[in-house]
Amino acid sequence: MVGIVLLGIMLILLVLGYPMxxxxxxxxxxxxxxxxxxxxxxxxxxxxxxxxxxxxxxSIPMFIFAADVMCAxxxxxxxxxxAKVFMRHLRGGMGIAxxxxxxxxGAISGSTQATVVAIGRPMFGQLIKDGYKQKHALALIVAASxxxxxxxxxxxxxxxGVVTGTSVSDLFIAGIGPGLLLFALIAAWCFISYGYVERxxxxxxxxxxxxxxxxxxxxxxxxxxxxxxxxxxxxxxxAAVAGTLYAIFLEVVVYRSLKxxxxxxxxxxxxxxxxxxxxxxxxxNAFSWIVSYAQLPQQIISSLLGENPSALKVMVIITIVxxxxxxxVDPFVIIVIAVPIFFPSAVAAGINPVQLGMLxxxxxxxxxxxxxxxxxxxxxxxxxxKRYADVVRGILPYIIIQLIATVxxxxxxxxxxxxx
Numbered sequence: 001m002v003g004i005v006l007l008g009i010m011l012i013l014l015v016l017g018y019p020m021x022x023x024x025x026x027x028x029x030x031x032x033x034x035x036x037x038x039x040x041x042x043x044x045x046x047x048x049x050x051x052x053x054x055x056x057x058x059s060i061p062m063f064i065f066a067a068d069v070m071c072a073x074x075x076x077x078x079x080x081x082x083a084k085v086f087m088r089h090l091r092g093g094m095g096i097a098x099x100x101x102x103x104x105x106g107a108i109s110g111s112t113q114a115t116v117v118a119i120g121r122p123m124f125g126q127l128i129k130d131g132y133k134q135k136h137a138l139a140l141i142v143a144a145s146x147x148x149x150x151x152x153x154x155x156x157x158x159x160x161g162v163v164t165g166t167s168v169s170d171l172f173i174a175g176i177g178p179g180l181l182l183f184a185l186i187a188a189w190c191f192i193s194y195g196y197v198e199r200x201x202x203x204x205x206x207x208x209x210x211x212x213x214x215x216x217x218x219x220x221x222x223x224x225x226x227x228x229x230x231x232x233x234x235x236x237x238x239a240a241v242a243g244t245l246y247a248i249f250l251e252v253v254v255y256r257s258l259k260x261x262x263x264x265x266x267x268x269x270x271x272x273x274x275x276x277x278x279x280x281x282x283x284x285n286a287f288s289w290i291v292s293y294a295q296l297p298q299q300i301i302s303s304l305l306g307e308n309p310s311a312l313k314v315m316v317i318i319t320i321v322x323x324x325x326x327x328x329v330d331p332f333v334i335i336v337i338a339v340p341i342f343f344p345s346a347v348a349a350g351i352n353p354v355q356l357g358m359l360x361x362x363x364x365x366x367x368x369x370x371x372x373x374x375x376x377x378x379x380x381x382x383x384x385x386k387r388y389a390d391v392v393r394g395i396l397p398y399i400i401i402q403l404i405a406t407v408x409x410x411x412x413x414x415x416x417x418x419x420x
Contacts, residue, residue, distance in 0.1 A: 001035075001051075002031055002035050002290075002294040003291075003294070003299070004197075004414060005027075005030070005031055005033050005034065005035075006027050006028070006287070006290065007027075008300070009026060009027040009031075010023040010024060010026075010027040011023075011291075012130065013026060013027070013136055018332055019051045020280060020283075020329065020333060021148045021279045021282070021283035021284075021319060022283075023285040024283040024284055024286065024333070025044075025048075025283040025286055025287070026213060027287065027347055028044055028283075028286045028287045028289070028290045029044055029286075030292050031294070032044060032290060034164070035294070036293065037145055044132075044286045044290075046287060047285055047286045047289045048282035048283065049282070050285065051281055051282045051284065051285025051336070052278045052281055052282050052285075053240055054162045054264045055237060056161060056162050057156060057158075057162065057281075058237050058240070059158055059168075059236055059237045059239070059240035060155050060158055060240075060274060060277060060278075061270055061274035061353075062166050062237075062240035062241055062243070062244045062272055063110050063153045063155060063158075063205070063240050063243065063244075064111070064155070064267070064269040064270050065219070065244050065247075065267060066108070066240070066243045066244040066247040067108055067109035067110065067114055068109060068246075068266045068269055068270050069244070069247040069248055069251055069258070069263070069266055070108050070109075070218070070247050070250070071109070071114065071117075071118045071250060071256060072251070072256050072257075072259050072262065072266055073251030073255055073257035074251070074257045075108065075218045075250070075251070075255075076105060076118040076119060076122075077122065077214060078214045078215045078218050079101050079104045079105055079119075079124060079369065080119065081214065082100045082101075082104070082159055082211045082212070082214070082215035083097040083100040083101040083104065084097045084101075084126075084200075084203075084211075084303060084416070085207055085208050085210075085211035085212075086100075086203070086208070086211075087200060088199075088200035088201075088202075088203065089199055089200055089202040089203070089210065090191065090199070091191050091194070091195050091199065092190035092191045092192070092193065092194035092195065092197065093199060093200060094123075094126060094127055094130050094132070094197070094200065095127070095132065095136075095140055095187075095190030096164060096187045096190045097193045098123045098124075098127065098140055098141060098144055099120065099140070099144040099147070099183055099186045099187050099190065100142075100187070101119045101123065101150075102108060102115050102119050102144040102145050102147050102148060102183075103144075103147045103179060103183045104218075105118055105119050105148060106147050106148030106149070106150065106151035106154075106179065106245075107151050107152070107153075107219075107221065107222035107225075107289055108218070108221055108222070109148055109257065109294075110148060110149060110151075110152070110154045110155050110156075111148060111149070111154040111155065112145045112146050112328075112367075112368050112375065112376050112403070113145075113375055113376060113379045114148070114151055115144075115145040115147075115148040116141060116142065116145045116376055116379045116380055116383060117143075117169040118149070119145065119378065119382055120141040120142075120145065120321055120383060120384070121384075122286075123137075123141065124384055125375070127140070130197055130198070130200070131196070131197045131254070132194065132197055133394075134357075134386075134390065135390065135393040135394035136194065136394050137192075138380060138384065138386065138391050138393075138394065139391075139392075139393070139394035139395045139397075139398055140186075140190070140392060140394075140398070141380060142263065142368075142369045142374075142376045142377060142395060142398075143186065143369045143376075143395065143398030143399075143401070143402070144186055144389060145180060145181075145368075145369075145376055146182070146365030146366065146368055146369055146402070147179050147182050147183055147186075147365070149331075149361055149364065149365050150175045150178050150179035150182060150358075150361055150362065150365060151179035151222075152171075152172035152173070152175045152176065152222070152225065152226060153172060153178065153225055153236075153239070153240070154172070154277070154361065155172040155277070156263060156331055156332075156361050156364050157167040157172060157357060158171075158236070159281070159331075159332055159336070159381070160335055160357045160360060160361065161223075161236075161357070162337060163335055163336060163339050163343075164339060164340075164353055164357070165279070165344050166354060166357055167354075168235075168236035168237075169235060169236050169239075169295060170354050170420055171354060171357050171358075172225075172226065172229055173226070173229065173230060173419045173420060174234060174354045174357070174358055174416045174417060174419065174420060175358065175416075176226075176270075176419060177358075177360065177414075177415045177417075177418060177419065178358045178361075178362060178405065178409055178415060178416055178418055179406065180364070181405055181409070181415055182365075182402065184406050185401045185402075185404060185405055186398065186401060189397060189398070189401055193397070195236070197256055202245070204370065211363045217229050217250055217254055217255070218250070220246065220250070221243055221246055221250070222332050224239070224242050224243055224246050225239045225240075225242070225243045225325075226239075228242060236311060237264050243343060248318075250265065250270075251407050252349050254309065254411065255380060277332060279287045280330060280332050280333060280336075281332055281336055284332065284333050284336030284337055285336055285402075286406070287336075287337060288336055288337050288340055289335065291341070292340065296341075297340070297341040297344075300341055301341065301345050304321075306315050307346055308350065308412060309345065309349060311346075311349040311350050311351050312410070313337065313347050314349045314351060315343070315344075315351060315356075315359060315410050317411075317414070318342050318346065318356070318359065318360065318363075319359065319406055321338065321342070322334060322338065322360055322363035322364065322367070323363050323367065323370075325338060325367065326363055326364050326366060326367015326368065326374075327367050327371065327372060327373060327374060328367075328373055329370075329373070330375070331367070331375070332366070334364060334367075335360070335364075336413055339360065352413060352416075352417060352418060354417060354420065355413045355416045355417060357407070358409055358416040359406065359409055359410065359416075362402065362405060362406055362409060365402065366402040366403070366406070367397065369394070369395060369399070369402075370395070370399055371392050377391050377392060377395075383416055398403070
């Protein structure tokens with residue numbers, strides 16, 4: 001009964017147009033008052049505060065700020081030029097270059113929506129100019145942007161790490177394999193499918209050298225973050241601070257694309273985005289606590305997984321649940337609410353928590369480009385001023401590609417774990 005009331009209130013409020021955090025908080029409060037009158041309502045406030053009090057959470061606004069600084073500067077365009085120089089002459093070369101630029105930008109932003117804006121905006125016009133059909137260009141940008149949360153740093157991995165107690169540093173390192181796998185699959189699809197587009201001329205040696213020279217400082221950011229983590233020089237949270245300082249130094253001092261006074265405006269934008277994230281996380285933690293206190297996870301697990309499920313069955317069920325959830329709600333909501341439900345059963349079945357994190361992160365990426373409510377789809381509609389139907393028309397092959405990547409990650413755990 002508690003579960004029905006929780007979901008019912010939340011769905012009604014969402015249909016009425018209330019934000020997700022309001023829907024979750026009100027549903028949790030209503031159930032606490034109706035079913036657990038012995039508990040004080042302010043207990044939910046404590047749960048909301050606890051939900052955003054983790055030390056690792058400091059890294060989220062820092063990574064967002066570093067990405068915002070580099071987006072406001074020239075780094076995104078330098079990454080695009082670098083990818084084009086090496087891949088434009090290949091069959092489907094500009095499509096492959098788009099996927100490569102999304103992969104490289106993922107090592108800066110850790111956000112799919114930021115990648116749609118920073119990489120998609122300049123690349124969409126280039127793809128259309130080179131002869132790509134609009135549906136192919138839009139679908140490619142929406143899907144390839146999902147690589148950004150697999151390539152570290154990733155805010156989704158940070159959330160998963162906080163919720164499960166898994167090392168964020170290990171998750172960052174593990175994300176490299178699945179991220180490169182997804183890039184390779186998308187690149188292969190571009191090579192096979194976009195042969196109708198005339199190839200661009202091969203870059204000259206001087207163009208290659210110029211592209212490499214211009215992009216090398218940008219690539220220093222992931223080196224600082226991952227190198228520092230991999231060598232044990234600093235933690236994921238400390239890496240966020242180091243990355244932010246590097247991004248500021250790069251754009252203000254090296255490239256001189258920004259002035260110090262610009263940083264205040266960028267910081268304000270970062271603060272707004274970070275506040276939105278933490279409000280969702282806080283409300284999600286209150287909602288998750290009610291779910292746990294009402295012992296709903298035990299009921300859900302027993303009905304879905306049965307007694308003593310195998311590791312394969314657990315991963316398949318988790319894939320299906322998170323795939324469906326990713327189509328409907330915000331990634332942070334999925335992590336905060338659903339992960340605590342399935343994580344204990346996954347560990348009990350012998351699944352490595354890091355591999356599980358990669359599987360869930362991939363499903364979140366897949367959900368972002370899947371109708372009806374994929375976040376990347378709506379971001380693309382706004383950025384390119386296109387109708388919803390235009391954006392989703394060519395997306396099916398990329399959904400299949402990401403499902404293939406899911407199967408490979410389940411079948412071959414070392415794709416995620418070989419660097420650990």
